[in-house]
Amino acid sequence: HFNPKLCIYRIKQLQLKLGDKFKNVDDLEVAPNSNGDKIACKVSKLNVSTEVVTSNSVVLNWSPFSHYDTRTLLGYVVYYLEAPFKNVSLYDGRDACGGDGWKTDDVESTETTTVDLVAILTGLKPYTQYAYYVKTYTMASESNGAQSDINYFFTMPGTPSPPQNLHVSSNTADSITIEWLPPAEPNGQISQYIIKYTSINISGESLLKRDYCQNSPDTKDLSESYISVKEHIKYDNDKKENCNCTAQPEKKQSKIKDEQQIQTMIEFENNLQNILYVKTINAKNDNVTKRKREVTNYDPSAEFPNSTDPKTKISLDVDKNMENENMKIVYVDSNQLSYTLNENLTHYTTYNIELYVCRQRVKNENTESNKIISNCSVQKAMTTVKTSPKESADRIDPSTIKADRTNTTNPNSIKISWKEPEGSNGPIVSYHLEYKKVGDHLNLNPPVVCITTQQYQQSDFSHTLSNVAPGNYSFRLRATSLAGNGEYTPYNYFEIEEVPSITTGQLMLIILMVIGIICAVIVLIFFVLHRYYKKKLAATTLFVTCNPDYISCEYQADEWEIPRDDVEVLEPLGRGSFGMVYRGNWKKKDNEIIPCAIKTVTENNNITVRHDFLSEANVMKEFCTTHVVRLYGVVSQGQPAYVLMELMTQGDLKTYLLKHRPEMATDPSLKPPTLKDTLRMAIEIADGMSYLSFKKYVHRDLAARNCMVSEHNIVKVGDFGLTRDIYQTDYYRKDSEGMMPIRWMAPESLKSGLFTCFSDVWSYGVVLWEMVTLAAQPYRGEVDKNVISYVSSGGIMEKPDNCPDILYDCMKLCWRFKASERPTFAEIVKMFLACARPDFAKMSFYHNELQSETQRLDASENGITETESSERERKQIERDQITAVLENQAHFWGGSSLPVERLAPKANLEEDDDDDEDSDNELQQSHIENFVCKRPPNGYMSIHNGNGINTTIC
Secondary structure, eight states: OOBTTSOHHHHHHHHHHHOGGGSSOOTTTSOTTTBSTTSOSEEEEEOEEEEEEOSSEEEEEEOOOOOSOGGGEEEEEEEEEEOSSSOOOTTTTOOTTSOOSOEEEEEEOOSOSSSOEEEEEESOOTTOEEEEEEEEEEOTTOOEEEEEOOEEEEOOOOOOOOOEEEEEEEEETTEEEEEEEOOSOOOSOEEEEEEEEEEEOOOHHHHHTSOTTTSOOOOSOSOHHHHHHHHHTOOOOSSTTOOTTTHHHHHHHHHHHHHHHHHHHHHHHHHHHHHHOOOOBOOSSSOOBOOOOOOOOOOTTSOOOOOOOTTSOOOOOOOGGGOOTTOEEEEEETTOSEEEEOSSOOTTOEEEEEEEEEEOOOTTOSOTTTTTOOSBOSSOEEEEEEOOOOTTTTOOOGGGOEEEOTTOSSTTOEEEEOOOOTTOSSOEEEEEEEEEETTOTTOSSOOEEEEEHHHHHHTTSEEEEOSOOSEEEEEEEEEEETTEEOOOOOOEEEEEOOOOSSOHHHHHHHHHHHHHHHHHHHHHHHHHHHHHHTTTSOTTOOOOOSSTTOOOOSOOOOTTBOOGGGEEEEEEEEEOSSSEEEEEEEEOTTOOEEEEEEEEOOTTSOHHHHHHHHHHHHHHHTOOSTTBOOEEEEEOSSSSOEEEEEOOTTOBHHHHHHHTSTTTOSSTTOOOOOHHHHHHHHHHHHHHHHHHHHTTOOOSOOSGGGEEEOTTSOEEEOOTTTHHHHTGGGOEEOTTSOEEOGGGOOHHHHHHOEEOHHHHHHHHHHHHHHHHTTSOOTTTTSOHHHHHHHHHTTOOOOOOTTOOHHHHHHHHHHTOSSGGGSOOHHHHHHHTGGGSOTTHHHHOTIIIIIHHHHHHHHHHHTTSOHHHHHHHHHHHHHHSOEEEEETTEEEEEOOTTSOOOOBOOOOOOSSOGGGHHHHHHHHHHHHHTGGGGTOOGGGOEEEEOSSSOEEEEO
């Protein structure tokens, strides 16, 4: 009962197959009225054919069903579904609720039977086989109907969708690897892939608007796609179990799943719209049919030429606005899902990558109804990628670098020109020029000048360094592109010669004017003082004039003069305050060859500089001891003048200590000095300073840089006037004063400008600290102004690491705040006698001249009374002058029995070595006006001011 779609004849057929047991079945058991009452059980055959087949539609045609009563025929129903194989039956996929998977399309019946019926099925998938049949739709009570057999048709190919999962990477400077997956909807048999790549050029004019010296280039990739690609191929190298091929597929699979989910959602929305929103299409005639509409984004605007051969290259109809000479096209077989571009690529260049897919054409595809269908994807997969930078592409050609001074008006400037690198990693945005003095190994951060490309081009492809101090310089260049900094070029060299700021004529005129003004002032002062003191001065007042016989100030050759032919000048050792210093040989009269250091003065210097140069030699003539650098002689005849001095092959003590540092030693045999070596050097320096103090010379600049080391590691005090140019950073220029070695100065020298032998003892303690720390900078980490405040308030340096107590105890004695509590150099020599060389007693000043003089004084005092001894001591104190330098003026005290303290004429003792010519004139003026101090000539004492000039004052 109640099987409305089961015909009664089907039940009777089953009854016959079951046999006699079910033969006698009455109407109560099988009701004819409730079985098959809603289906046509008397079915005729309909002949249905396909008229037109396109990629997404088909036109079906059949003759109307002839029925005795057209009122019971309500219409026709077209059933169709996708059928990969031709084995579909009416009941495939039928479920308990009556669903069977067939899609339907209703077609209204017509009153006439002479016109064939037409059904248009749309929304079909391209290149897909469908099964279909047509069935009449009658009233429920009607038992007659018609139905066609199950037939099949194949839709035409359509436009393929773009390839999926496009990934691009560039691991080298001249290759790009492209990977992809087939399209989600190939809509046909894939024949080939088409890759189009175009380089994206960056305008150089736009780069000039940015100052890349202030804002360095951003080396990030220019496209998000390129960044995603880099992240795509990135993997964890820190874990040993990971390899290059594990991380990449996982990311690929996850991305594929995401795209599949998105595609599923799109299809669901399309199906939902197709089900809910159905539009009625009115035909031209009265035959109206119903169909379902599917939403599609098909765009047939672009056409591709016909091609059925998969090997045939298909030319893309590219937009003319995109056409340029940089565009290149590559064709890839359908069985490949990756391709590596390695031809015609430029390093560090951004490329636009476009990927198309094409299918094969089939027979009868170019029909009138299907001609607008393209066999290549209209939409494209697109991304951008930048090739890797090329090593050494940004290197400047060293052969194009030139340093020229001919085109510069400033004598202290140099013009450096070079050519831009060819084939750089993108446009060059800036250049860096690094330069430093030759031999300046302590300068770890030489100055670097940044030059933008715009400045470089506007300066005629060059750059000019201005206000460069005289000396030999090395420099190198590097270019900076968008890929970052390139490599530095090898070092090139240039020299800035020292040029006098004024001519000799101008200098003489200035000297004459200054002398005239000074003479006028002196005459005026003398006249005023003469009138004022005329009645007060006693008859015993002694007026002394200097140089009464008007002896010429020109250097006079003496027994120290050496013939020029006996001097052989060899290789240069460095540059001093007056000129170059060379290694040389001196051939004595007995043909003995003595190695020596030859100091020279530049030939283009004026007479005053030459006089100052030879005056320095006069100072050295008075020194004759083992531990002070000796003078061999002077060559004053001819040009240039030479001063021959003892050759110290191992240079200054500071350089010697630096070379013996473990981290700086290039020779494994160079070991840091032992305690015994340090004490030996300390006693040798103390012996040399003991000699200077005995000679009444105050050094004022005792430091490791001013102590020299001989071939046999004997340390001597000397190298006067040479080291200040080399170790410029060890000096500090106070306001309105010269360069001062702040970190080596005693508290009284910093506060009051007072320099005595005891201030040299303080400096000696700093030298000991330098030897223990292997030439570290005193008060390291503090600026000079803080050092002045710290030392003036009684502060001293802490004990260095691993410093022996014997050395630090001596340092603390030398650093006592009160000068009178510090030991003398003779006492320091006595303190370290046990550590001296075996031959120290034979060559030292302490064991020879000093002890002899002491014994002589002791013998002479044995025959005098205590009163006479006190009087002699008082007179000795009066003879020992105290010299001070306050505000660049010499300040003297002459003892209790002499006139009150007065200001001597200004003698600039603290200026740089370059100003020696001025200080010499001032010192000469001091001699001329020495009568102001009211001291006889034999009351003069000599002070060595650290620049090699012996200053004689009253």
